[in-house]
Amino acid sequence: MSEYSVPTQFIDLAAQQKLIRPQLEAAILRVLDHGQYIMGPEVKEFEAGLREFTGAAHALTCANGTDALTLVLMAWGIGPGDAVFVPSFTYVATAEAPAQLGATPFFVDVCEDTFNIDPQSFKQAVIDCRKLGLNSAAVIAVDLFGQPADIDSLTAIAHAENVKVLVDGAQSFGARFRGRTVGSMGDATTTSFFPAKPLGCYGDGGAIFTQNPELAETLDSLRLHGKGSEKYDNVRVGLNSRLDTIQAAILIEKLKIFPKEIEQRNNFADLYANYLAQYVRTPFVISGATSTWAQYTLIVEDRDKIKNHLYKSNIPSQIYYPKALSQQDGYSHFPSVSTGLEISQTLPSKVLSLPMHPYLEEKFISNVGSVLGEII
Numbered sequence: 001m002s003e004y005s006v007p008t009q010f011i012d013l014a015a016q017q018k019l020i021r022p023q024l025e026a027a028i029l030r031v032l033d034h035g036q037y038i039m040g041p042e043v044k045e046f047e048a049g050l051r052e053f054t055g056a057a058h059a060l061t062c063a064n065g066t067d068a069l070t071l072v073l074m075a076w077g078i079g080p081g082d083a084v085f086v087p088s089f090t091y092v093a094t095a096e097a098p099a100q101l102g103a104t105p106f107f108v109d110v111c112e113d114t115f116n117i118d119p120q121s122f123k124q125a126v127i128d129c130r131k132l133g134l135n136s137a138a139v140i141a142v143d144l145f146g147q148p149a150d151i152d153s154l155t156a157i158a159h160a161e162n163v164k165v166l167v168d169g170a171q172s173f174g175a176r177f178r179g180r181t182v183g184s185m186g187d188a189t190t191t192s193f194f195p196a197k198p199l200g201c202y203g204d205g206g207a208i209f210t211q212n213p214e215l216a217e218t219l220d221s222l223r224l225h226g227k228g229s230e231k232y233d234n235v236r237v238g239l240n241s242r243l244d245t246i247q248a249a250i251l252i253e254k255l256k257i258f259p260k261e262i263e264q265r266n267n268f269a270d271l272y273a274n275y276l277a278q279y280v281r282t283p284f285v286i287s288g289a290t291s292t293w294a295q296y297t298l299i300v301e302d303r304d305k306i307k308n309h310l311y312k313s314n315i316p317s318q319i320y321y322p323k324a325l326s327q328q329d330g331y332s333h334f335p336s337v338s339t340g341l342e343i344s345q346t347l348p349s350k351v352l353s354l355p356m357h358p359y360l361e362e363k364f365i366s367n368v369g370s371v372l373g374e375i376i
C-alpha cells in the first residue's frame with residue numbers, strides 16, 4: 001500500500017473557488033446591488049461571452065442542460081410519432097427530454113473506444129425506425145466524458161434522411177473537433193453548467209447554441225413562457241427556463257479562467273496516460289478532436305476489485321454509468337436498434353472514472369499509477 005495518504009476530491013470545486021473568490025464575491029455583490037435577479041445585464045453579457053468563446057452566432061442561456069435539450073426539441077416541433085435517436089450509454093437527461101415531449105427515444109449503440117454514439121448503429125436505427133412507422137426526427141449526439149462525437153459522420157447520415165442533429169455538449173463545453181469549438185456544430189448544441197461540469201456555476205444552468213436565427217428566435221420565446229413581442233403576449237406554449245442573473249455573474253468570472261483550466265485538464269490527462277498506460281488501457285481521443293475531460297474514464301476488467309483497492313488508498317473513483325439507459329426500468333420499453341446494444345450494455349460493468357479537475361497534482365497522479373500497479 002502506498003505511503004501517499006492525502007485524500008483528494010473527485011472533483012475539487014473548492015480549489016477553483018479559492019483561486020477566484022474575490023472576483024466571485026464582487027460579481028455576486030454587483031447583482032445584489034442592481035437587483036435585477038431575473039434576466040439581468042449579466043445574462044446578456046455572459047451570452048455574448050459564450051458566442052465569442054464558441055463561435056456560435058446565437059447563444060441562449062436557460063435553467064439547466066435538460067431544459068436546453070427539451071427547448072430545442074420543442075422548437076423543432078418534436079412530439080408523439082417522432083423518434084429521437086439517442087445513445088444508450090449516456091446520462092438519463094438525453095433520453096428524458098424526448099420522452100417528456102411524448103416522442104420516442106430510440107436507443108443506438110456506442111463505440112467502445114470513444115464511448116460516443118456509433119454512426120453505423122445510428123444508420124441502422126434509421127432503417128429500423130421506418131419499419132416501425134415512426135418519423136425519424138432527430139439524433140442527439142452526446143459528447144460523453146468531454147470528447148466530441150464524430151459529428152461529420154453523424155451529420156452526413158442524418159441530413160441524408162432529413163434528421164436534425166442536436167449535439168448534447170453537457171460534458172464537452174470547450175472541446176474542439178476538426179477546427180470547430182463545441183457550440184458551433186450540429187443544427188443546435190446544448191450544454192449544462194451543473195457545478196461539476198467543465199464550466200459549472202453554483203446551482204443549475206444551461207445554454208443552447210445555434211447558427212440559425214429563426215431557431216434562436218423561437219428558443220428565446222420558448223424559454224420565456226412562449227412570449228411574443230411583448231411581455232404578456234404569449235404566442236406558443238413554452239417553459240419557464242432562465243439562467244439566474246447571479247449564476248450568469250458567477251459564470252462570467254469562471255469563463256475568464258476556463259481556457260487555462262482546459263489546458264490544465266489536458267495536462268493532467270497526459271500525465272494520467274504517462275503513469276497508467278503500463279497497467280491499463282487509457283482513454284482514446286479521435287483524430288482531430290480535443291476533450292475537456294469531464295471524466296477521465298478507464299475500461300478495466302475486475303473493475304470492482306480495482307475500485308476497492310483505490311478506495312483503500314484514499315483515491316476516490318466513480319462509475320459513470322452503472323446501467324445502460326435501455327436497461328433502466330423507466331426506459332426499457334423504448335425501441336432500440338436491431339443490431340443490438342452490446343457495447344452500451346457491457347461498458348457499465350467495466351468503466352471506472354478517476355478524479356479529474358484542473359487543480360490535481362502530478363504526485364497524486366503518479367500515486368494512482370503506483371497503486372494500480374499493486375494489483376494489475
Ligand SMILES: Cc1ncc(COP(=O)(O)O)c(C=O)c1O
Pocket residue numbers: 064065066067090091093094142168170171191192193194204205206
Ligand atoms: C450528457 C448530459 N446531458 C444532459 C445533462 C443534463 O444537464 P443538467 O443536469 O444541467 O440538467 C447532463 C448532466 O448531467 C449530462 O451529463
